[in-house]
Amino acid sequence: MTPLDNNLSSDTVPRVTDLRAALTLRFSSTPRGARLARRIASQQMAAWGWPYGTEANDTVELITAELAANAVTHGRVPGRDAGLRLVRDADARHVRVEVADVRGERLPLPEPDGRPLADGGRGLVLVATLAEEWGVAPRSGAPGKTVWAVVACP
Template sequence: MAYFSDVRPLERTGGSVERALRDAFHLPAIGASVAEARRRVLARLTEWDIGTVVRDDAQLVVSELFTNAVRHTDSERVDCELRVTGARLRLAVTDQGAGSAGRVSGAASKAGDAEGENGRGLLLVSALAEAWGVRPGAGGRGHTVWAELGFGPSAP
């Protein structure tokens, strides 16, 4: 894991980070990795002095994105990257396999289907994130699903 830790706590910098922070890790594409991803995100964001609300939201977002990568692709591993720049946290989860990890299913479109199981996770991501999206993986295989959360004085 790589990260930068030579920043002042957020409380002393007006709610933003003066230097970009980055961490990346990968885990096997199995159900147990979802909880491990949440733990790693919580530990890193706590170390970086990111506020409780953003940490909680980030754990939910990573949980949903990891779950989708594990359940809906044929990946052997899932990669996760966290990056803090200014007053924004960007989370990116990348799978290796074919599938639809970053698509809202027809049964639970943006209009929402409260009774459908598939697609609700991305509706949650959409509600928590200021922005999110999907880009194809390198070589035409896999997907990276990313979400950005804001924090600081101007964040909701």
């Protein structure tokens, strides 16, 4: 897997002036890997000054959990890892969550599929509600996509 920053445009990425303001992690495309990504995101938020149980930590944890679960459910290719990247802006007011997988042809649907009793299909509605903005970008130099969300951290 190539670094996750290959597909980021400078106008949507928080500026990183402190090398400790970014975290990059590869995780297995399994439910266990998605849990690991969620837990590490929460730990990183605590290390950056947003303790467990705060709105910012809980929001980043939930968004990471949803994007990682989608990556291992819909973007999985056996033997290929997924990726997590967290970037804190220089003012520590926003965190960008990025989750990459290798299935670029399987783009997320931003709306539920209309089946009210379906087991899934609502996760990105939560992401859209909690994030200031979110989107999908192709990974340059490698197959796949990156789903990202920017979270305001008061």
